[in-house]
Amino acid sequence: QLITILNGPNLNLLGQRQPEIYGHDTLDDVANSCTAVAAQFGLRCELMQSNHEGALIDMIHTARQTSAGIIINPAAFTHTSIALLDALHTFEGPVLEVHISNVHKRESFRHSSYVSLRADGVIAGFGVQGYSLAMQRMGHILAPKG
Numbered sequence: 001q002l003i004t005i006l007n008g009p010n011l012n013l014l015g016q017r018q019p020e021i022y023g024h025d026t027l028d029d030v031a032n033s034c035t036a037v038a039a040q041f042g043l044r045c046e047l048m049q050s051n052h053e054g055a056l057i058d059m060i061h062t063a064r065q066t067s068a069g070i071i072i073n074p075a076a077f078t079h080t081s082i083a084l085l086d087a088l089h090t091f092e093g094p095v096l097e098v099h100i101s102n103v104h105k106r107e108s109f110r111h112s113s114y115v116s117l118r119a120d121g122v123i124a125g126f127g128v129q130g131y132s133l134a135m136q137r138m139g140h141i142l143a144p145k146g
């Protein structure tokens, strides 16, 4: 089974972008660690990123056909996008939301998430390790004997 890992705007710059908040690991590092965890459960994963809201929506629509679960860091769209929420409502499998930083410790506009209205679980403030923890959770949900 395939797990789609979606990343929103500015996360292509992970590793260079505000490293004091988001750390030095890159999205390639995230893909590698998630692939290793997924394999422990007999799962595969594909990591994608876009700076464009509509492209992320299209990726969710594609995942409806291809993927058993979605791990998503919607980045700033977390706090603004009803359209992403609606797209996630069309997806039937588990959805896990990841934030690298502890959004609750930051500006108040980061405290609310449209995506959380659909997410089955949320991780925030665990750094990039949050992605592999979410993948571990996905494994337990989808392949409980793995």
Ligand code: DQA
Residues within 6 Å of the ligand: 009, 010, 073, 074, 075, 076, 077, 078, 098, 099, 100, 101, 102, 103, 110
């Ligand atoms: C983020 C938190 C968001 O508030 C921010 O806009 C991001 C990244 C995180 O991973 O901590 O771009 O989703």
